[in-house]
Amino acid sequence: HSNREMWFQDFLSPNTCPINAKANTFYGIMFDAGSTGTRIHIYTFVQKSPEVEGEIFESVKPGLSAYADQPEKGAETVKALLDMAVDAVPPHLWKKTPVVLKATAGLRLLSEEKAQALLSEVKEVFEESPFLVPEDSVGIMDGSHEGILAWITVNFLTGQLSGQNQQTVGILDLGGASTQITFLPRFEETLKETPEDFLTSFEMFNSTYKLYTHSYLGFGLKAARLATLGALNMEVVDGQMFRSSCLPKHLEAEWHFGGVKYQYGGNKEGETGFKPCYLEVLKVVKGKLHQPDEIRGSSFYAFSYYYDRAADTNLIDYERGGVLEVRNFERKAKEVCDNMERYNSASPFLCMDLTYITALLKEGFGFRDNTILKLTKKVNNIETSWTLGATFYLLQSLGMTY
């Protein structure tokens, strides 16, 4: 678009405004470049306060990191999603609508050079689009921000960040390559016992929150599979086989993650089932995570793979989510691992995944068997993702909200 065309669009805006778009409507576009997929969130806001009116969400698989050696092809997947935004946002608002992409653990695990090549191709796609491209619009997000922004999203959507009597909730996010825990400590003890780099002050909506947050790189569900198989951070030799008691006995297959091919299989001769599997998985988590006392008795919102695996095994409804106790994951892990032949229609990793989730919650974070987990994908029809918090942060930095 030439400047001239843009000028005309501005001039004509009252006429080109779609009937259902109110005069005080504005938009924000946030890309989540996750390790397993790339997602676009197109948010509509109605007031500067701000109030979220709606969201358009779409995603593609695999994630950008799978294009480590073809950065242009990776950027094309972003372009395809951005074209949706061109259709969704009224033309007269294009150049007032910021677009940002933040990558998470998948790109953190790539070499600096490969990650930068992908990001600069994406930046080009943004610059060729009609949208507002702020400084630092494309980059790798800090792990601590991932948790904080998801915490902002959930507590904003559940109404905890406005008014008095704020009773915020903690959040657990289990991605493909990393996992996050974030909560607002209530006890002085917690602040004293916590390493300084687990505490971050964050300003949002005219309040400052001192949050406990940490992102554990390599502890996402898929990275944990590799760790359990003993294949994480290994130079994989062609034909090398990784075996585990968490997999069906006679399984032999291959798997691509982060651009590497892995061959894996069951313990053909040895043991299989929950007990040996739990011992294997325990090696991955035991003693590796900080355990704040305070969380044992509180309830948490959990999403991403916590949600997916609970829904896969009918612990919760796929659409509506549900409320679980930590012990429900353990019970289901036992049921699946001790009857692996019966579950062979679903993912061969189901036993390993459920066992890892159980071990991560109990031995990793130190939750109790009866700690309550609320599993939700959406609140008020908006995705419970860090992307909404990130969009608020963006709008705030651009002076578009109060």
Ligand SMILES: Nc1ncnc2c1ncn2[C@@H]1O[C@H](COP(=O)(O)OP(=O)(O)O)[C@@H](O)[C@H]1O
């Ligand atoms: N907006 C979303 N809606 C639903 N599920 C999501 C969304 N974003 C991420 N997920 C879930 O997150 C998990 C994958 O995490 P991902 O974001 O790809 O990895 P990482 O956070 O480690 O980079 C999957 O369970 C996927 O379904």
Ligand SMILES: [Ca+2]
């Ligand atoms: Ca994620």
